[in-house]
Amino acid sequence: MNELQEVAPIIKNYSLEPKFVEGFGKVQKVYTDKGVFALKKISPYHGTDFIRHIQYLYQKGYNRIVPVYPTMDGRYAILHNQALYYLMPWLPNEERENRSERHQKLFRELARMHTISSREIPIDQEERTEHYEKTLEQWEKEEEFLEGFMEQCEEKIYPSPFEMAFILYFNDINQALRFSKNKLKEWYEKTKEEEKARTVVVHGKVSTEHFLYDDRGYGYLANFEKARESSPFHDLLPILSRSLKTYPKQCEECVDWLYTYLKYAPFKEAEMLLFTSYLAHPAPIIKAAEKYYHTEGNKSERKNLQHLQKQYWLLKNTEYVVMRIDEIEKQKQQAKEQAAQAEAQKGAQD
Known part of the structure; x- marks a missing residue:
């Protein structure tokens, strides 16, 4: 047929x-x-x-x-x-701009969709605490594993190429994990008394392949098969992570895309803390190390080492984006404080 x-x-x-x-x-x-x-x-x-x-x-x-x-x-x-x-x-989907401009438009449309569908829902404080404690426990176990594996690698007279690379990467991995934990703790301290949380309709499979243009050049989102009501993070984190899975680079574009989104759908302070916590968490490289550690018998050293190196590139690419976000947010906070001080001084003079 x-x-x-x-x-x-x-x-x-x-x-x-x-x-x-x-x-x-x-x-x-x-x-x-x-x-x-x-x-x-x-x-x-x-x-x-x-x-x-x-x-x-x-x-x-x-x-x-x-x-x-x-x-x-x-x-x-x-x-x-x-x-x-x-x-x-059937949309013609003709290319009318470069990669970055297409991403800018995609993030803007995503922000509009999230803003329109945004609503506050009641949340059980016990559930929030349970989520926090389980996440923190998991990350502390990962920290214990990293330290234990590091000690094991250093004790060997002839560590494998993978183990040598892990020794070199350890401080960066551990630093990212600690950053994630600290942001998570800050988020919990700010929200543990709150009774509501923000939810939106998420696309569930965001990519430029699912952002199509009609014959007038307007962009439309397609492929909503995994759409659901959830945190906007479930759309933003995967697309940023995919964009950072590449050779080492300082992806200022990724920062621009995110702040294009935030221009139309700004995060609350606590949401930004949780977002940067999740973004910074070095899960892929930890999983690569765990897989190597738990694999017995024949190991393809070259493949494992190549995989570890790619995850390290992702870690460093993500680190740049996270540090830029942290820097921008601190500058915004300082500007707010300075504006508040100026307003207070003006009020005192009046």
């Missing part, structure tokens, strides 16, 4: 007649008697819960979403041959 024959019974539910089909992975570009459409195939286990989040965002006034079309009988997905399919317009 060719693609056209496979698509025909699905498209029929939309009162469309397919003329030609092009495959693009999980998306098929379908030329029909009424225009060009994108037909997306997903696992039936996903379900169509994400449609509820799309509809909610539309109701709130956010329309920069690639729409999902209903069938003639009102369904938003078709179950066919043990897979779900849903239909969208």
Whole structure:
């Protein structure tokens, strides 16, 4: 069965007649008697819960979403041959700017979506405390592991190349972990008495691949299959982390992207503390060391060492971004304090 024959019974539910089909992975570009459409195939286990989040965002006034079309009988997905399919317009998605500008627009749209869907929800103080204590306990265990592994490496007369590299990287890893812990503690001290927390509709799989342009050059978010209500961190942290997984560099672009977001959707002080805590946490390189430590028998020393080095690059790239954020936030705080002092002096003179 060719693609056209496979698509025909699905498209029929939309009162469309397919003329030609092009495959693009999980998306098929379908030329029909009424225009060009994108037909997306997903696992039936996903379900169509994400449609509820799309509809909610539309109701709130956010329309920069690639729409999902209903069938003639009102369904938003078709179950066919043990897979779900849903239909969208096909956007040309022509490149009209460089990589950084595309990211700027993506972060701005993400901020708008988060702001429109933002709401305060009650939170159990015991649950907050439990989350804090579990996270802190986990990070302290990681600290113990790092110190123990470091001692073991240093005691060896002939450490392996991986162990030699770990010895060189140890101080940077430990410093990042301690920074994360300190920010987490600051966050908890500021919020332990609060009874509410902010939540938004998160996209769940943010990337420039899911930010498409129409023929007028307007950007739209697509692929909401993992959308849910959660902290905005669940959108921001993954996309920043992916952008930092590269050769060593000082990614000032990443800082600009984040502050483009914050211009339209600013964090509270406590939210920034928790965000920098999570961003700085060196989980990937700790996992690389743990995997090496727990692997018995034959080890591919070269592959493990290459993997460790890549995680170290990520650590240092992230460190630069975190330090820049910390510097900017301190400058903003100093400016506020100076403005407050100036206002107080003016009031005293009056």
